Amino acid sequence: MYEQIAANKRKTAILFVLAVLLLGGVGYTLGLLTDSGPVGLVIALVVAVVMSVGSYLYGDRIVLASTRAKEVSKQDAPRLHNLVEGLAIAAGIPKPKIWIVPESAPNAFATGRDPEHSHVAVTQGLLETMNRVELEGVIGHEMAHVLDRDILVGTVVATLVGAAVLLAEFFMRMWWWGGFRGRRGSDSGGGAASAIIFAVGFLLLILAPIFGQLIRLAVSRNREFLADAQGAMLTRYPPGLIAALKKLQSAPTAMRSANNATAHLWLNQPSRLEGERLGTLERLFSTHPPLAERIRRLEEM
């Protein structure tokens, strides 16, 4: 377990370095193209550092906001609070903050930077479909992620990828609108600038799948198996989590707030499409091992 904590901290550091190098590279190329010298590089490095620090300090808030989660008090969800508190005691960590996501698909995730700053979020659907024992199994799985600092890597990945996607869209749109204005005003000076903006946006778009690959490297599917096993060890009752995973097999997975940047955080991979199990793109970005395999391994314990 201590090796896993160290490995996760190392991974986070590597991610920050990669983010700075990548954005720095983009900024440097921009500088070369526009003959403005180091200005592009400096701006890009500042953006990269702000992004890294921001994802470390505020990543949990950003992830929670993107899923529209609301914090709940002990009065509003006594059973959930009791279960989380009990498992926090078993794990020997402070009690995480508790959030409810307004989605009908049963699912859950944990986020934060360390056990002292951690959050556990469950969907409304999870509370409605699971009984006490199953809920305990699910919370145990999330608590294992908190304990192993999986939440740190997961949250940083989610916010960095989210920011990259946002930047790409920003540049593509700038090019789109800039292009229209250029045509209308028949102004030849804007041509070079819009070409560069297009290039940056295009580059980031090409990089997006590479980011996806990065997620898979950082949040290897083995982590889910480990968290299942460790969670079952915390509750000392594997049948609880097994029953919960079995219920997930037949439950809907469509979520309004599903996106590729946060998919790896969830207990079960969310899908964007109603009805269909997983879209083609989501299968490509598959971050979770199949539920049947997870159940089989738990049953062998």
Next chain:
Amino acid sequence: MNAWWIVLGIVVLVLLAAIWIYNRLVSLRTRVDNGWSQIDVQLRRRADLIPNLVETVKGYATHEREVFEHVTEARARSIGATGVSDQADAEDQVTAGLRQLLAVVENYPDLKANENFLALQEELVATESKIAYARQFYNDQVMRLNTLIQSFPSSVVAGAFGFTERPFFEIDEPTRGPVSVDLS
């Protein structure tokens, strides 16, 4: 001259190892203490629930004085208990008393449907599972501390700095897990 350097090197290595072991002993001892205070918090919480529970049940079942007295006495003993094994004995009494009390409740369908009682019951179930979790954490840490104290070479460091083995907290398993909803 060279030999002196080798001796010095060995001494430094031994010292470093001793410091490492000492720090590990200290951190485990802190974890054991934390685990114990967590158990204490949860036991106190359970003790605080008992007067309320007794009052609620009394409102319906007036003729069960013996049961009420038993559980109230057990509660008083548990609050006054000091030390791990004394506390464990007292808790077994409380658990037995609560089981009796909840067995009485079975005979009063009106009481079983009382909202106040149901809320108290959820609190009781939750607190008992927290006691179980706290005990699990405490005993795990005790086991690690005791193993370190017993095994060589850490036993030498433990002996020199007066680290002593801690007792496990052994109590009758309160209702827990799949049967936890039904307390009878």
